[in-house]
Amino acid sequence: MERAADEQAPVRPDDLTAKARIRNAAFALIAQDGVDAATVRAIARRADVSPSLVLHHFGSKQGVVDEVATxxxxVLGDVTRDTDPQAGPAEAHRRRQLRFERMTTEVPLLGAYLRRMLLDGTENGLEWFARTVDASEAGLNQREALGIARPSVDVRMTAAMLALLGFAPVLLRPHLEHALRLDFDDEDDRRRWRAAETALLTRALYPRGAVADAPA
Structure with a gap:
């Protein structure tokens, strides 16, 4: 069962190496049980390697945890990067939404990992979220410089709000489903959420035209 869970990790080109198996094992442990459960021995056992090999590749438990966070x-940067320079800002946002949604649907452990890192309040989680806001801020600065987004009164504060809005269906799924009477497993309900988010940001940040949320 553990090995099957590890296979739910996002796939990247190096995923057949021993180092990647160790990283995937740590990812699964953190997602399911938190950072404290990801001891060197537990990681080695899950990856079917020796503890000494874990230390050889990463130096310490913290080294593995940091590698997983990076x-x-x-991975999230890959799926949320703008890939079509011709797409309008609202359409580009909708595409980022779709790619993130597909990744968290196809890799359930990713959502579990995000919830652990962002809701447990550990030092690792705090630092991970700060890095997420850094990336959001860089993207927003770029879009503002290009004239795509309206200038923000406080760019970093806005960037943090954008990050929270993007993570909301993962972090607060049961709360949103209860309050909105929807089911995020249903494509029509997911489309409603995407359309509302895109419309909100189009009015607030991206005034150069909105798009209707077309079927995925």
């Missing part, structure tokens, strides 16, 4: 940030 890896997840890179």
């Amino acid at each position: 890896w997840v940030a890179d």
